[in-house]
């Protein structure tokens with residue numbers, strides 16, 4: 001099957017909505033790919049939902065590259081975007097290029113960086129090095145404690161205007177798409193209209209060109225936090241708990257394994273073994 005490309009996504013704008021989900025491992029990447037998800041984002045949200053950190057900040061390159069390798073071996077059709085972790089692009093342009101290249105060598109088709117006009121020079125340098133870049137503005141979890149906080153973005157006319165400017169700066173720097181996280185839907189709509197590249201919303205209303213969710217939120221596996229924008233398409237924590245409870249009860253009661261999952265020596269060898 002043919003891989004989803006940057007030009008496929010560009011031609012979907014205004015015609016067909018883009019489906020994006022996070023993935024962190026081989027088995028779920030395989031399932032999401034089979035379901036026709038257009039982009040699999042190996043998000044630094046892995047730091048929270050897989051590694052158990054309280055935020056995305058502690059995640060490092062080595063961890064991200066391991067997740068990316070696993071997802072790339074599962075996805076045949078979906079484009080794979082690697083989320084550059086905090087600290088991997090802030091030090092400078094050459095560090096940003098080096099780390100972006102590591103993602104491509106590790107199986108990704110593109111990278112994502114959080115930030116607007118202030119990181120446009122790094123975005124341009126990475127794109128010039130031949131690596132497609134997805135932007136990410138609005139709520140930026142890597143630096144939200146420092147700046148605007150973990151809340152809705154674009155609430156005031158001034159901040160709405162800044163979001164439009166950031167999106168335009170990213171477009172000029174060469175991004176192929178922009179994530180809008182927790183942006184007031186009116187602002188997300190205007191941004192979507194004002195840039196030529198597809199916007200991918202999370203908590204930013206129906207006006208975006210595509211939508212992204214964290215897989216563990218959609219499946220109802222991650223229960224530490226439930227933002228209002230999450231829609232749970234399944235409640236898997238419960239059936240997983242039930243299955244593991246039944247297994248443990250069976251082990252304790254000696255009911256597992258049963259004959260069907262037990263292996264035997266041949267009668268002849270058994271005879272020799274027993275003497």
Ligand code: KIV
Pocket residue numbers: 022041042043044045046083179181202212213214
């Ligand atoms: O890390 C992540 O999962 C993300 C998406 C929510 C956009 O950045």
Ligand code: NA
Pocket residue numbers: 043044045056083
């Ligand atoms: Na992220």
